[in-house]
Amino acid sequence: MQTHYVEVNNQVNPIQNQPDNDKEKANLDAWLLQVASSQDKQAFSLLFKWFAPKIRAYGIKKFNDPTLAMDLVQETMTLVWRKAALFNQNKGNASGWIFTVMRNHSFDMLRKIQSNKEDTISDELWPLFDKQVESVELDWLETRKLKKAVSVLPPNQRVVVEGIYEQGLTQQELSEQLSEPIGTIKSRLRLALTKLRQEYEHE
CATH class of the missing domain: 1.10.1740.10 (RNA polymerase sigma factor, region 2, helix turn helix motif)
Structure with missing residues (x-):
């Protein structure tokens, strides 16, 4: 051999x-x-x-x-x-x-x-998008801060975040709606969530 x-x-x-x-x-x-x-x-x-x-x-x-x-x-x-x-x-x-x-x-x-890293980021931010969160002052301020951070994302990333977290669409549904490959949707979501987390860490 x-x-x-x-x-x-x-x-x-x-x-x-x-x-x-x-x-x-x-x-x-x-x-x-x-x-x-x-x-x-x-x-x-x-x-x-x-x-x-x-x-x-x-x-x-x-x-x-x-x-x-x-x-x-x-x-x-x-x-x-x-x-x-x-x-x-x-x-x-x-x-x-x-x-x-x-x-x-x-x-x-x-x-x-x-995938778990992305899910962790998503899980950390998800409650702040949840419309069922009680309207106490802290939650209101956090939601307001998050929405402000989302508003300054690049448009192609913002539409993905809003589609998934505010409209409740799946990544596949958003892919079909935007006529974009699922891989592109995943990539934009990952970049957006990373930016949002960085914004919170810098607060």
């Missing part, structure tokens, strides 16, 4: 995520096939022991967060357990298949993290 190398600090080091030899590669393939055919827990344990530290290292580099890295380990290996039957030895080896599962799931995690 050909060994791959990368240069790090002017030194040549083997990529540790690759099986060291044909025997190790064969073992990984055999263990994954055992999991696929009979959900062999011992074989899965051996796979976990080999892949977990490598997935964790990838996760730390990807997320810069040990907790998220461990989430990536657990969730990747859970997917391996559930989807092992999809592994086709004729199309590749176990290592390549599992690392593909890992990379795909890491992208899903990144998308979810970004």
Whole structure:
């Protein structure tokens, strides 16, 4: 088996995520096939022991967060357990298949993290748009301040915020109403909410 190398600090080091030899590669393939055919827990344990530290290292580099890295380990290996039957030895080896599962799931995690950030901003601002908020002085002042901040947003961002939070439209409905791609609506909303939050942080 050909060994791959990368240069790090002017030194040549083997990529540790690759099986060291044909025997190790064969073992990984055999263990994954055992999991696929009979959900062999011992074989899965051996796979976990080999892949977990490598997935964790990838996760730390990807997320810069040990907790998220461990989430990536657990969730990747859970997917391996559930989807092992999809592994086709004729199309590749176990290592390549599992690392593909890992990379795909890491992208899903990144998308979810970004989405949660947007939801957090939205949740912080949503009550100030809610017409059911009691008309006490503080709420009135906060709503007035927010509406003033919205009024100075760029027109294409303002119409998205007003459409979603004041008119109650979904992003899809607004996309159709404005004849704009859903991705454009999401981008404008994200930019607008970020600006609004910054305005509040500077108050």
